[in-house]
Amino acid sequence: xxxxxxxxxxxxxxxxxxTITVSSSEPPCRRYKSIISFGDSIADTGNYLHLSDVNNxxxxxxxxxxxxxxxxxxxxxxxxxxxxxxxxxxxGLPYVPPYFGSQNVSFEQGVNFAVYGATALxxxxxxEKGIVSDFTNVSLSVQLNTFKQILPNLCASSSSRGCRxxxxxxxxxxGEIGGNDYNYPFFxxxxxxxxxxxxxxxxxxISEAIxxxxxxxxxxxxxxxxxxxxxxxxxxxxxxxSKEEEYDPLTGCLPWLNEFGKYHDQQLKTELKRLQKLxxxxxxxxxxxxxxxxxxxxxxTKYGFKNRPLAACCGVGGQYNFTIGxxxxxxxxxxxxxxxxxxxxxxxxxxxxxxxxxxxxxxxxPYATPAFNWSCLDFASVDNGSSFGS
Numbered sequence: 466x467x468x469x470x471x472x473x474x475x476x477x478x479x480x481x482x483x484t485i486t487v488s489s490s491e492p493p494c495r496r497y498k499s500i501i502s503f504g505d506s507i508a509d510t511g512n513y514l515h516l517s518d519v520n521n522x523x524x525x526x527x528x529x530x531x532x533x534x535x536x537x538x539x540x541x542x543x544x545x546x547x548x549x550x551x552x553x554x555x556x557g558l559p560y561v562p563p564y565f566g567s568q569n570v571s572f573e574q575g576v577n578f579a580v581y582g583a584t585a586l587x588x589x590x591x592x593e594k595g596i597v598s599d600f601t602n603v604s605l606s607v608q609l610n611t612f613k614q615i616l617p618n619l620c621a622s623s624s625s626r627g628c629r630x631x632x633x634x635x636x637x638x639x640g641e642i643g644g645n646d647y648n649y650p651f652f653x654x655x656x657x658x659x660x661x662x663x664x665x666x667x668x669x670x671i672s673e674a675i676x677x678x679x680x681x682x683x684x685x686x687x688x689x690x691x692x693x694x695x696x697x698x699x700x701x702x703x704x705x706x707s708k709e710e711e712y713d714p715l716t717g718c719l720p721w722l723n724e725f726g727k728y729h730d731q732q733l734k735t736e737l738k739r740l741q742k743l744x745x746x747x748x749x750x751x752x753x754x755x756x757x758x759x760x761x762x763x764x765x766t767k768y769g770f771k772n773r774p775l776a777a778c779c780g781v782g783g784q785y786n787f788t789i790g791x792x793x794x795x796x797x798x799x800x801x802x803x804x805x806x807x808x809x810x811x812x813x814x815x816x817x818x819x820x821x822x823x824x825x826x827x828x829x830x831p832y833a834t835p836a837f838n839w840s841c842l843d844f845a846s847v848d849n850g851s852s853f854g855s
Contacts, residue, residue, distance in 0.1 A: 509547075
């Protein structure tokens with residue numbers, strides 16, 4: 466029979482080693498030296514603008530896009546900065562330039578491959594599925610292959626450090642991507658059962674891209690989930706009806722559409738957990754864009770927004786200040802006097818004020834899993850950054 470002393474020692478050792486196990490599973494604090502971004506318009510800092518025909522520029526090439534911060538259109542689909550811009554500010558890094566149209570790219574500057582309208586699945590596959598929208602032919606795999614092609618030159622021109630080391634010091638933003646794979650069929654009138662069949666394929670495309678980047682030396686990935694599409698002015702207009710029971714009484718959003726977003730996010734989180742087990746030395750962080758945004762619709766005035774948060778700031782017509790075919794960027798379409806009071810910018814995209822609060826919630830709040838570890842940095846909170854609010 467064990468003595469009381471031996472029992473005490475055994476208990477102490479059990480607690481001690483359990484503590485070590487838990488501590489070692491926490492994400493390490495990293496001083497990221499650059500940002501590499503893939504995705505769609507949520508992170509596009511000007512790629513689509515540079516890829517477009519000069520005789521037929523996109524709407525984001527015109528004011529009031531960019532009016533709040535940059536004062537000129539930059540190709541960002543907002544009145545100002547995007548989530549990726551606030552992440553760069555927080556890390557003390559330059560705004561990540563678009564790859565397309567840039568003269569010189571470097572790890573120090575960061576590189577952004579995200580393109581407005583991009584999909585997780587390849588264009589040819591979507592067409593095969595009967596989804597025939599005029600979407601951007603720069604899918605996630607195209608973006609990744611472009612990155613692989615320029616990587617040797619990128620590493621050679623940037624530093625004496627090895628390529629894997631530089632990629633290991635980079636925060637890799639994986640999207641948001643996949644939203645357009647759903648947007649196109651929804652706006653083409655496909656049924657939700659048919660659209661739901663795309664989810665595992667979208668998740669697989671994102672997962673395979675992460676694995677490819679891990680093989681190249683990537684160490685930290687920020688992988689956003691979906692948005693509450695049932696709260697966007699575009700979807701609310703598309704599915705508008707007179708049945709009050711189909712709307713959330715608190716927010717006015719469409720619950721069935723938001724549930725679809727939650728379904729996607731659950732599948733994505735399950736896959737990210739699987740990857741994390743396979744690659745324990747890699748930090749794979751899930752960014753909960755859904756809840757970081759949805760709280761603003763639930764309590765708009767608490768966060769400084771108008772009490773009617775569903776209408777677009779820039780738009781015209783209808784209950785939600787949005788009309789398909791008469792959208793922001795056209796001459797006849799006006800915009801609100803104070804975009805910072807609005808959540809929705811143009812019916813599809815969000816205002817700078819919304820991006821700011823979402824970035825805050827991911828970087829320094831409860832909307833990243835696992836949470837970022839900033840203990841090695843010179844500041845304790847994202848609130849110390851002048852561009853951030855609560």
